[in-house]
Amino acid sequence: GESVxxxxxxxxxxxxxxxxxNCAYSNxxxxxxxxxxxxxxxxxxxxxxxxxxxxxxxxxxxTVLLNKTxxxxxxxxxxxxxxxxxxxxxxxxPMNRDDKIIFGxxxxxxxxx
Amino acid sequence: xxxxxxxxxxxxxATGQRVTxxxxxxxxxxxxxxxxxxxxxxxxxxxxxxxxxxxxxxxILERFSAQQFPDLHSELNLSSLELGDSALxxxxxxxxxxxxxxxxxxxxxxxxxxx
Numbered sequence: 001g002e003s004v005x006x007x008x009x010x011x012x013x014x015x016x017x018x019x020x021x022n023c024a025y026s027n028x029x030x031x032x033x034x035x036x037x038x039x040x041x042x043x044x045x046x047x048x049x050x051x052x053x054x055x056x057x058x059x060x061x062x063t064v065l066l067n068k069t070x071x072x073x074x075x076x077x078x079x080x081x082x083x084x085x086x087x088x089x090x091x092x093x094p095m096n097r098d099d100k101i102i103f104g105x106x107x108x109x110x111x112x113x
Numbered sequence: 114x115x116x117x118x119x120x121x122x123x124x125x126x127a128t129g130q131r132v133t134x135x136x137x138x139x140x141x142x143x144x145x146x147x148x149x150x151x152x153x154x155x156x157x158x159x160x161x162x163x164x165x166x167x168x169x170x171x172x173i174l175e176r177f178s179a180q181q182f183p184d185l186h187s188e189l190n191l192s193s194l195e196l197g198d199s200a201l202x203x204x205x206x207x208x209x210x211x212x213x214x215x216x217x218x219x220x221x222x223x224x225x226x227x228x
Contacts, residue, residue: 046216
């Protein structure tokens with residue numbers, strides 16, 4: 001079936017280093033991908049999105065890479081800070097407007113001092 | 114602050130009871146979505162309303178129902194509660210009716226504990 005999953009449930013990164021969070025998706029018809037950040041006790045917060053006609057998109061300290069050949073999505077966070085500690089979800093939206101957004105289970109990013 | 118509000122923040126109840134969760138979308142947003150997030154689980158889409166009408170349905174149990182009112186606020190009703198219904202319930206809103214994009218703005222959630 002369709003699924004969006006993350007390779008690692010927990011990622012520990014030294015403060016100041018770059019973080020890479022990965023996500024695999026199985027629906028090749030997906031058109032739109034989103035990364036959300038969820039801090040403890042809060043709702044998910046939009047970070048960055050990318051459409052399937054792009055392979056890279058940059059924001060402030062974040063970059064999303066999309067590899068449609070292997071159906072892989074990654075979120076890169078530059079110079080990781082303590083405030084980046086959170087759970088990161090990727091989400092997948094098929095092109096069919098009747099299909100639902102599907103969230104992955106999430107990766108917890110832990111920043112080491 | 115996303116602009117989406119949810120009440121109550123916490124809710125503790127007993128099995129077999131019924132509760133109502135409330136959501137007010139961002140100003141101008143016509144779509145409201147409801148999600149369930151269990152411990153260490155991802156977000157499970159429950160249902161979407163657009164401008165008062167049901168637009169999309171996900172993994173919502175028959176014991177659960179929702180509606181969107183003319184002022185666009187939404188309520189999620191959970192009945193015959195079971196222990197397994199304990200979870201965080203999030204509401205999100207977006208301006209577009211398409212359940213996929215554009216981006217959705219999430220509220221702070223309601224933590225439901227069923228004892």
